[in-house]
Amino acid sequence: VLCEAVISHFEAKRLAGRKVVLTAGPTFEAIDPVRGITNSSSGKMGYALARACAHAGAEVVLVSGPVALPVPYGVTRVSVQSALAMREAVAAAIDDADVFIGVAAVADYRPATPAEHKIKKSGEAMSIALTPNPDILAEVAARPNPPFCVGFAAESRDLDTYAEGKRRNKRLPMVVGNLVQDGLGQDDNQVVIYDEAGRHPVPRAAKDNLARSIVKHLADLLAAR
């Protein structure tokens, strides 16, 4: 913590006076009291970004799904499990936010009717009915006077098409895209930033360094608004 405080002191305070709300990690959508649908997001990229935003002087609220990571120095963490709980926690923090960064790998679907008690094994094939979850990032971006919204796109192919498509569909000023095979769960990653001006590849680096590059890009766009 002392070390982080010292590093923080020497970083340019590009986000001083700004409030940043981020989501990170997976969500866990209950099937019954013990089982659920989730994804293999480690939360590392979101936590690295929260840390970089705090270093840049921002007030940071990190709404986090279930991960095994400590709270970054200078960051307020709100821990949630499901997409619905994440949406509520974001709504509670977003009113006076200048920036929203949706890094969480929010489950697109949840079981339509979670069972109250543990489902007993029958040995037969079965299926789970799923219902779509709200799109938290799209909802924040569609608010009147929205904060500066940054999306993340983790794809297994056709990154440019999907990531730039996401940016246009949700009317986001900035999307960070990566291929899941390049970074999921790892300590480093390579990403491409998409904005109004085009695509900006960021070379492979540790997630903390990537986060600093992304925050610098974001701070430049925010300052130019």
Next chain:
Amino acid sequence: VLCEAVISHFEAKRLAGRKVVLTAGPTFEAIDPVRGITNSSSGKMGYALARACAHAGAEVVLVSGPVALPVPYGVTRVSVQSALAMREAVAAAIDDADVFIGVAAVADYRPATPAEHKIKKSGEAMSIALTPNPDILAEVAARPNPPFCVGFAAESRDLDTYAEGKRRNKRLPMVVGNLVQDGLGQDDNQVVIYDEAGRHPVPRAAKDNLARSIVKHLADLLAAR
């Protein structure tokens, strides 16, 4: 590690010369390259038992699903994701094992046909077809000359019925039962041991202490064989 080595030195070596294979943690059953079905097992009870068995002098192989826990001192860990991979890792270790302890919360079902690429969100309701997973514990217990098999039953109600039922159905000499609301993800728990002689409640304790009580019970039954 030094501390654990010292503690280990003073523990009674009730399992000296025995090989113990355990499973621990959840399994993760892929829906597509990023999503999957899992459960909220932390792996803490299984890891505590692996540690207690090593302290008791056993050679210990721990087949572990995805958890955020370090390898216990003196334990060989094999890391897996799915139930099918867990079954293979158990098969590779079980031939000369004296004891098998199935603590893992193995997913009862897996998606019938995992998608090769990330499933795109359609906004429509959908469903996932599931197919039953193998019952690793039942398979080990059904081997010719099986090792001494210990099952775990985590239930949300009717513990005696389900746990003793599991013991009889799978013909296990010993089952450890607990209510999920009592211990899941926590550092302590309360359990009931079921064996041929009846039910033996073990009062609430830290998982490391519970593990020692369970291993003592197991070593007594094993010695009386």
